Amino acid sequence: MNKNKIALSKSNGLRGEITVPGDKSITHRSVIFGSIADGVTRVKGYLSGEDNLRTINAFQMMGVDIVIDGDELTIKGVGLNGLKEPDDVIYAGNSGTTARLMLGLLSAQNFFSALTGDKYLRRRPMKRIVAPLSQFGAKFSGRKGATLLPISVSPGEISPIKYDMNIASAQLKSALMLAGLYSNGENIITEPSLSRDHTENMLRAMGVAVKSEGTTVTFDAGQTPRALDINVPGDISSAAFFIVAATIIKGSELMIKNVGINPTRRGIIDIMLSMGADLTLENTRKESGEDVADIVVRSSDLTAIDIGGDVIPKAIDEFPIIALAAAMAKGTTVVRDAAELRVKESDRIATTAENLRKLGVEIVEHEDGMEITRTKQLTGCGDLESYGDHRIAMMLCIAAQVAETPCVINDIECINTSFPGFFEILKSTRK
Numbered sequence: 001m002n003k004n005k006i007a008l009s010k011s012n013g014l015r016g017e018i019t020v021p022g023d024k025s026i027t028h029r030s031v032i033f034g035s036i037a038d039g040v041t042r043v044k045g046y047l048s049g050e051d052n053l054r055t056i057n058a059f060q061m062m063g064v065d066i067v068i069d070g071d072e073l074t075i076k077g078v079g080l081n082g083l084k085e086p087d088d089v090i091y092a093g094n095s096g097t098t099a100r101l102m103l104g105l106l107s108a109q110n111f112f113s114a115l116t117g118d119k120y121l122r123r124r125p126m127k128r129i130v131a132p133l134s135q136f137g138a139k140f141s142g143r144k145g146a147t148l149l150p151i152s153v154s155p156g157e158i159s160p161i162k163y164d165m166n167i168a169s170a171q172l173k174s175a176l177m178l179a180g181l182y183s184n185g186e187n188i189i190t191e192p193s194l195s196r197d198h199t200e201n202m203l204r205a206m207g208v209a210v211k212s213e214g215t216t217v218t219f220d221a222g223q224t225p226r227a228l229d230i231n232v233p234g235d236i237s238s239a240a241f242f243i244v245a246a247t248i249i250k251g252s253e254l255m256i257k258n259v260g261i262n263p264t265r266r267g268i269i270d271i272m273l274s275m276g277a278d279l280t281l282e283n284t285r286k287e288s289g290e291d292v293a294d295i296v297v298r299s300s301d302l303t304a305i306d307i308g309g310d311v312i313p314k315a316i317d318e319f320p321i322i323a324l325a326a327a328m329a330k331g332t333t334v335v336r337d338a339a340e341l342r343v344k345e346s347d348r349i350a351t352t353a354e355n356l357r358k359l360g361v362e363i364v365e366h367e368d369g370m371e372i373t374r375t376k377q378l379t380g381c382g383d384l385e386s387y388g389d390h391r392i393a394m395m396l397c398i399a400a401q402v403a404e405t406p407c408v409i410n411d412i413e414c415i416n417t418s419f420p421g422f423f424e425i426l427k428s429t430r431k
């Protein structure tokens, strides 16, 4: 069979102890802040997914010495003003985080740069980054008024950033914060609802004074981060596939070790608990400024709930797999306030709905969400399509574990963007 598709069939339960790869967001930030820090940053347990390799490559292109050795990265920081002009276009691949955070950082450098991505990323909106940064002195040009990649960046003088964001986006917040580090005064950034705060946590751990009050962050420009030894916890967004899998596949019991449970990321845990999941957190602890735990999940019946408001950004990457959980829950689950799902690696409302409908699930789409109604069993799938979206591909692989008929999932190579080793873990846990 073509290696970009897979046939999977029903499972009798997942059992055992697993660890998932390192957190994607924390790995990106380790590389970015380690590169502009003073001193040598060591990053243990970094994610070697393709998205993160793009960020590493971008900084190598700007003269940063980054050595990859097993599961450890060593980054020789060049300080706030030590990056060099890259002599080619930076390629962000499929990685929205690389593209958007880099646009923030590049906008404040004294050299020219250009950035592009794969065919999916070239469709994703960049106006949310380009428009506010331009107000504060950044100079972009690019396709469709620099709202789509490729985008080039000319040297700009960034004035202190005082900005009220109209979307809860950690990518936007972090891009503004990166540019703000190079402004010449106090930066004040407010978001409508709290998005993941790894940027704030890492900067603080690196000695940068960043104040967080409610949904506002305040910090002075010109502070150089200090190098840090970082232990990256397992990515809760990867663990989410196994949390839902062990819940919906009868006869399962999984222990997922060393998972980051930062309060701004643990929406999946709260949502699954509200739906009736049998899930416990053990051995909770702090690692490099982040909350970490081992998660024990056993199969259980689920009940539909309404999901909306402040929990949405805390579970923003989990909605494909939450939709599958909802498809197995009694009643109709309603997801609202989640229009951001339309502009992820794919339009996740459309791609989730189309695939789950093929499996017999009833789904009503809304511009900002969906209503998902349980079917007795998932059945009757033709080929399922990831549309190049890693999280859709993994959700479908889990759906196949509970479907009555075997499923073929197309276009699965994209899983490597965030979860290398996904199939090995799945195989090792099947009874």
Ligand code: S3P
Pocket (backbone or CB within 6 Å): 024, 025, 026, 028, 097, 168, 169, 170, 171, 172, 174, 195, 196, 316, 317, 340
């Ligand atoms: C990320 C932020 C989220 C998330 C993405 C990673 C980050 O995007 O979807 O996978 O690392 O900052 P938004 O902040 O734009 O919602």
